[in-house]
Amino acid sequence: MADEKKKEKSDKKLSKGVEKLVDEVSKLSVLELSDLVNALQDKLGVSAMPIAAATPAAQEGDAKAAGDEAGGGAANQTVVLTAIGENKISAIKAIREIDQNIGLKEAKDMTESLPAEILKDAKADDAKEAAEKLKAAGCTVELK
Numbered sequence: 001m002a003d004e005k006k007k008e009k010s011d012k013k014l015s016k017g018v019e020k021l022v023d024e025v026s027k028l029s030v031l032e033l034s035d036l037v038n039a040l041q042d043k044l045g046v047s048a049m050p051i052a053a054a055t056p057a058a059q060e061g062d063a064k065a066a067g068d069e070a071g072g073g074a075a076n077q078t079v080v081l082t083a084i085g086e087n088k089i090s091a092i093k094a095i096r097e098i099d100q101n102i103g104l105k106e107a108k109d110m111t112e113s114l115p116a117e118i119l120k121d122a123k124a125d126d127a128k129e130a131a132e133k134l135k136a137a138g139c140t141v142e143l144k
Contacts, residue, residue: 034104077127078144079119084111085138094137098130115142 014022028036041047079098084091088111095107098118102110110116119130131141 031105038103038105075124076121077119077124078117078121079127079130079134080142080144081110081116081118081134081139082114082142083140084114085140087138090137091134091139094133094139098133 025033025036081091081095091111092104092107095110095118096102096104110118118134119127122130127143131143134141
């Protein structure tokens with residue numbers, strides 16, 4: 001069955017230029033692919049983020065702003081990552097779970113240039129939840 005799928009895909013005619021690109025891209029590591037995607041996004045002025053995923057984040061930001069104007073909620077806090085534990089990958093995953101807008105490379109860079117602000121001006125509950133996720137990943141966190 002897998003051979004049939006490969007044959008179906010190979011039946012599609014690609015230009016020689018596209019075939020060369022596919023061959024070269026398939027040789028890249030995951031980090032190199034991430035760099036390639038970021039470079040293409042910058043050069044072309046586009047984003048790989050689906051529009052449907054961006055909309056709830058924008059609505060959440062509008063709701064937070066409306067709540068702040070109404071005087072609701074406690075003082076805002078900033079979550080600062082001061083040290084990562086032994087498992088750097090867990091720290092990167094936790095950072096990306098807290099803020100889905102942070103890319104893999106950006107999260108990796110945050111773990112390498114400490115201290116790093118993970119959340120800025122977040123509600124106290126959100127900041128506490130983010131700090132717990134980072135602590136569960138073995139990180140040392142500071143709330144300001």
